[in-house]
Amino acid sequence: MEMSRKFDNHVLATYKRLPLAPVRGEGARLWDDSGRSYLDFCMGIAVCSLGHCHPRVTSAIKQQAETLVHCSNLYQPAIQAELAEEINLHHVCLPGKNFFSNSGAEANDGLIKSARRFGHRRPMADGSPRTEMLTFQQSFHGRTLGAMSATGQKKIQEEFDPMLLGFRYLPFNDLTALETAIRPETVAIMLEPIQGEGGVHIATHAFLLEIARLCKKHDLLLFFDEVQAGFGRCGDSMAWRMIAPEIEPDGISWAKGMGGGVPIGAFWLSDRSIDDHGTALSSIMNHGSHGSTYGGNPLVCAASLTVLREIRESNLGAHALAMEARIRQTIEAWKLPHIREVRGKGLLLGIALNAEFIPTQEGSTPSMTMVHHLLTKGLLVPAAGADAIRLLPPLNVTAEEVDEALSILLDTLTNLA
Numbered sequence: 001m002e003m004s005r006k007f008d009n010h011v012l013a014t015y016k017r018l019p020l021a022p023v024r025g026e027g028a029r030l031w032d033d034s035g036r037s038y039l040d041f042c043m044g045i046a047v048c049s050l051g052h053c054h055p056r057v058t059s060a061i062k063q064q065a066e067t068l069v070h071c072s073n074l075y076q077p078a079i080q081a082e083l084a085e086e087i088n089l090h091h092v093c094l095p096g097k098n099f100f101s102n103s104g105a106e107a108n109d110g111l112i113k114s115a116r117r118f119g120h121r122r123p124m125a126d127g128s129p130r131t132e133m134l135t136f137q138q139s140f141h142g143r144t145l146g147a148m149s150a151t152g153q154k155k156i157q158e159e160f161d162p163m164l165l166g167f168r169y170l171p172f173n174d175l176t177a178l179e180t181a182i183r184p185e186t187v188a189i190m191l192e193p194i195q196g197e198g199g200v201h202i203a204t205h206a207f208l209l210e211i212a213r214l215c216k217k218h219d220l221l222l223f224f225d226e227v228q229a230g231f232g233r234c235g236d237s238m239a240w241r242m243i244a245p246e247i248e249p250d251g252i253s254w255a256k257g258m259g260g261g262v263p264i265g266a267f268w269l270s271d272r273s274i275d276d277h278g279t280a281l282s283s284i285m286n287h288g289s290h291g292s293t294y295g296g297n298p299l300v301c302a303a304s305l306t307v308l309r310e311i312r313e314s315n316l317g318a319h320a321l322a323m324e325a326r327i328r329q330t331i332e333a334w335k336l337p338h339i340r341e342v343r344g345k346g347l348l349l350g351i352a353l354n355a356e357f358i359p360t361q362e363g364s365t366p367s368m369t370m371v372h373h374l375l376t377k378g379l380l381v382p383a384a385g386a387d388a389i390r391l392l393p394p395l396n397v398t399a400e401e402v403d404e405a406l407s408i409l410l411d412t413l414t415n416l417a
């Protein structure tokens, strides 16, 4: 293919790309350069929450592109404040402040910086700053130096050491390990309420409650990385509320689905008071402490505001839960030995495979083997770790599209060579 030669010659080979050159998308469908169409349950990795080229988003982008694309954060573009208000009033529903970035990794870097600053404001007994953040094994927080250092996966960090100082990775959902984990220098705990890239693993209610309790007890910040799970994908607008709605986090990060395809991320800090003088946590990130030239420019904010309003007004979180039930019921009824379990919530679902039933070539994994087979049959899905594939359809996917995808999956599993 002429196309892949150009990639080989001119683009860094950081991705092992699948043999597909997308040219056009509409709703849950994607077309390649030969005119073949695919059912897209990858959606740019949970990014296009409303499907490809949703008319409301396309028209918001067009209109904003004709009005004002970019102006920098030296000024006060109204649409950024409107987006921040939409997030606070209708999605987080807690008092706090937002900072807009261009990606999830950058959003997490913002949380890491906030934790470090908090560690200076609330130091150890000897006056030295607290600098250690606890994160979890199999987590994924992104690829910048900060986010990579927070990520509890060796393969992400390989040959990029030394990592940033001040991260320790605990086993996920392990209450016993939490008990002894807090040290004098610990300042924050960050986790995905539902781990995505690491294989789709949900934090238990007891685990989240214990983390929240320890954070209160030891004056630690509690951060949720909702980059993949947030804004309706798991049912509630915020994924942690599907597990433990009683928890009020100190910080949250987002990206992926919030922009429907435009590059935007954000982190949020609570307005809660951190001392006896009523100092708001959000105020520790003051003038000059952080910045981004592009972050939250009018173009991406117009798209994101439209996406979040559509998710809310069409109640797509509830629809995601209905589609989850349909998917689970169908797969359970198959009683196929190839499938070990279905994990996740809403439309962030992982189908865990039984490796012995998936004939896999040397050097590949059961999950990548399935990704290739499904692509050949016209269904796009991403892997999640070595043994699971993910289903990440748009939040407005129809029951017919779900049924079509599941019939491709069934057909593929029952006809494996």
Ligand SMILES: *Cc1c(COP(=O)(O)O)cnc(C)c1O
Pocket (backbone or CB within 6 Å): 102, 103, 104, 105, 106, 108, 140, 141, 142, 143, 192, 196, 197, 225, 226, 227, 228, 229, 255, 256, 265
């Ligand atoms: C994708 C992802 C990130 C990184 O986001 P980028 O936009 O790729 O930088 C961080 N955290 C989680 C949970 C993710 O799924």
